[in-house]
Amino acid sequence: MKVVIQAKKNLLESNTALANKLRQNFFKAGVTVFNLMSSPGAGKTTLLEETVEILSKQHKVGVIEGDVATDFDAERIARKGVPVIQVNTGSTCHLDASMIADSLDNYPNWQDLDMLFIENVGNLLCPATFDLGEKKRIVLLSTPEGEDKPLKYPLMFQKADMVLITKIDLAEVLNFDRVKVCSDISKLNPKAKYLEVSSQTGEGISQWLKYLVPGTT
Amino acid sequence: MKVVIQAKKNLLESNTALANKLRQNFFKAGVTVFNLMSSPGAGKTTLLEETVEILSKQHKVGVIEGDVATDFDAERIARKGVPVIQVNTGSTCHLDASMIADSLDNYPNWQDLDMLFIENVGNLLCPATFDLGEKKRIVLLSTPEGEDKPLKYPLMFQKADMVLITKIDLAEVLNFDRVKVCSDISKLNPKAKYLEVSSQTGEGISQWLKYLVPGTT
Numbered sequence: 001m002k003v004v005i006q007a008k009k010n011l012l013e014s015n016t017a018l019a020n021k022l023r024q025n026f027f028k029a030g031v032t033v034f035n036l037m038s039s040p041g042a043g044k045t046t047l048l049e050e051t052v053e054i055l056s057k058q059h060k061v062g063v064i065e066g067d068v069a070t071d072f073d074a075e076r077i078a079r080k081g082v083p084v085i086q087v088n089t090g091s092t093c094h095l096d097a098s099m100i101a102d103s104l105d106n107y108p109n110w111q112d113l114d115m116l117f118i119e120n121v122g123n124l125l126c127p128a129t130f131d132l133g134e135k136k137r138i139v140l141l142s143t144p145e146g147e148d149k150p151l152k153y154p155l156m157f158q159k160a161d162m163v164l165i166t167k168i169d170l171a172e173v174l175n176f177d178r179v180k181v182c183s184d185i186s187k188l189n190p191k192a193k194y195l196e197v198s199s200q201t202g203e204g205i206s207q208w209l210k211y212l213v214p215g216t217t
Numbered sequence: 218m219k220v221v222i223q224a225k226k227n228l229l230e231s232n233t234a235l236a237n238k239l240r241q242n243f244f245k246a247g248v249t250v251f252n253l254m255s256s257p258g259a260g261k262t263t264l265l266e267e268t269v270e271i272l273s274k275q276h277k278v279g280v281i282e283g284d285v286a287t288d289f290d291a292e293r294i295a296r297k298g299v300p301v302i303q304v305n306t307g308s309t310c311h312l313d314a315s316m317i318a319d320s321l322d323n324y325p326n327w328q329d330l331d332m333l334f335i336e337n338v339g340n341l342l343c344p345a346t347f348d349l350g351e352k353k354r355i356v357l358l359s360t361p362e363g364e365d366k367p368l369k370y371p372l373m374f375q376k377a378d379m380v381l382i383t384k385i386d387l388a389e390v391l392n393f394d395r396v397k398v399c400s401d402i403s404k405l406n407p408k409a410k411y412l413e414v415s416s417q418t419g420e421g422i423s424q425w426l427k428y429l430v431p432g433t434t
Contacts, residue, residue, distance in 0.1 A: 040256045040341050040370065041362025068342060070369050091372075093310065093342040122369070123340060124257050125285060125310040144361035144384065145258025152287050152339070153257065155308075167361065173390075 015130055018097035022104075022133025029111040033118065034212070035132050037156060038140035039149075040122030043166040045073045046199045047140070047208075048117055052082045054209060059114040064103050066095040066121045073119060083107070094127040095120050115212065124149065128156040136161040143167045143174050147181040150188055157185055162193045162211060169198040232347055235314035239321075239350025246328040250335065251429070252349050254373060255357035256366075257339030260383040262290045263416045264357070264425075265334055269299045271426060276331040281320050283312040283338045290336060300324070311344040312337050332429070341366065345373040353378040360384045360391050364398040367405055374402055379410040379428060386415040 026033050036044045045065075052061050063084040065073040074086035085103045087095060095118065104110050118134060120127040139160040141149055144167060150157045157163060163185050171178055182194060193211065197204035243250050253261045262282075269278050280301040282290040291303035302320045304312060312335065321327050335351065337344040356377040358366055361384060367374045374380060380402050388395055399411060410428065414421035 039258065039339070039362075040366055041359075067369055069371055070365075072365055072369065091346070093340070121342070122256070123310070123342060125338070125340060126343075129308070142258075142361065144359060144387075145256075148287075148289055149257055152284055152289065154286055170361075 012129065015097045018101060019131035019133040022097055022100060023135070026116070026133060026135070029113075031110065031113045031116050032136075033116045033132075033134045034136050034138055035118045035120060035127075035134035036138045036140065037120045037124075037127045038122060038142070038166075039124045039145055042122070042140040042142040042145065043199060044119050044122070044140055045076055047164070047166065047197070048119060049076055049080055050199055050205065051209070051212070052077060052117065053080045055115065055213065056080065056082050059213065060112055062107065062110060062113045062116045064095075064100065064107075064116065064118045066099070066119060068093070068121060089121055093121055093123050094130050095132055096130045097132055100132050124153040124156050128159050138162045138164060140164045140166050141181070143170045143176040147177040147184070150181060150184045154188055157188045157192070160189060160192045162195065163189075164204075164208065165194075165196045167198060167200075168196040168203055169201045171196075229346065232314045235318060236348035236350040239314055239317060240352070243333070243350060243352070246330075248327065248330045248333050249353075250333045250349070250351040251353050251355055252335045252337060252344075252351035253355045253357065254337045254341075254344045255339060255359070255383075256341045256362055259339070259357040259359040259362065260416060261336050261339070261357055262293055264381070264383065264414070265336060266293055266297055267416055267422065268426070268429070269294060269334065270297045272332065272430065273297065273299050276430065277329055279324065279327060279330045279333045281312075281317065281324075281333065281335045283316070283336060285310070285338060306338055310338055310340050311347050312349055313347045314349055317349050341370045341373050345376050355379045355381060357381045357383050358398070360387045360393040364394040364401070367398060367401045371405055374405045374409070377406060377409045379412065380406075381421075381425065382411075382413045384415060384417075385413040385420055386418045388413075 038044050055061050061082050063077045065086045068089055071086040074084045077084040087099050137160050195204050255261050272278050278299050280294045282303045288303040291301045294301040304316050354377050412421050
């Protein structure tokens with residue numbers, strides 16, 4: 001058991017070192033990087049489809065899609081006319097910094113981007129541990145998952161810069177307790193920003209875009 | 218990197234060896250063990266609450282709850298009058314066989330149980346890799362997660378004995394494609410049983426109970 005823990009510690013240390021190097025490179029190139037994380041099915045790809053469709057009219061936007069298997073999500077993003085790299089992680093349940101570095105090697109002129117969105121593997125735990133060199137961590141929690149999840153998966157919420165409550169249009173029919181979830185998140189992470197959104201009704205989307213590109217009206 | 222892979226392989230081998238030993242012990246004691254797995258918020262605890270409330274009238278039923286943090290789920294099960302052990306896995310994103318062995322050490326007279334339900338950590342990937350000595354693997358997929366998830370997280374579905382599509386009462390409002398999800402699962406795993414259920418409306422619950430206790434009417 002001791003060997004495993006040691007191996008993991010070294011793995012995390014080398015991941016963080018590489019992530020810091022990536023962050024410097026992104027900063028130098030003027031690329032703002034967002035790491036989107038959530039459970040499977042919380043609506044990351046749907047929100048990204050909508051986001052890149054709007055932002056790509058005025059900005060150079062790119063996407064890296066992380067999935068255990070398939071390139072379904074990359075296909076969805078590519079249909080919006082935005083360059084996208086699909087990373088299949090196989091047996092690994094999260095993206096890590098080396099996967100992002102490899103992606104950039106295959107991403108022509110990534111330095112010209114204004115914004116790069118990284119959609120992590122659907123998993124509310126492990127992705128929180130692996131820095132990808134991002135500027136901001138965006139965590140999505142969908143109303144069907146239930147308001148108890150921040151306390152049950154605290155690390156993800158503690159390390160978030162922005163928490164999006166998605167599928168907020170379903171809150172009422174699901175008896176989702178908006179007050180409790182907001183209160184729990186603010187206790188776990190008083191600095192996190194918090195926003196309720198719905199890709200169905202458009203609620204909160206303009207605030208989300210303002211968060212991504214301050215000054216947008 | 219090589220060290221890490223090797224460590225994981227040894228970890229998996231020792232986990233499987235312990236799981237096989239547990240399985241023998243469960244078999245000798247006449248305890249049927251079910252390992253419930255899904256994404257966070259797919260409805261494992263809600264289904265278990267309902268299940269143990271009904272089955273405990275005629276059978277000796279026990280529960281082991283796996284969560285990264287909190288004992289909320291154990292509290293919910295305990296309210297049904299069923300003995301329950303909460304395992305907090307901390308930074309580990311799944312239960313493993315050693316955690317089950319430790320739980321049994323703290324579970325008075327587990328040998329007297331007819332059935333033991335293990336609720337795994339909410340995660341659609343890693344729990345699939347760790348045998349817990351169960352007889353049957355039950356995988357829940359909730360309609361809000363979307364019908365694309367079996368192909369995106371294939372291992373979990375390939376190793377399932379039973380796939381439950383939960384929150385089926387929401388299928389219509391969410392445009393959930395029941396035909397596609399059933400077709401994809403049957404291709405990934407032709408031997409898996411398949412059932413649509415709703416804890417809200419009761420749909421499929423009697424068939425679920427029949428699956429657990431063949432001969433139940």
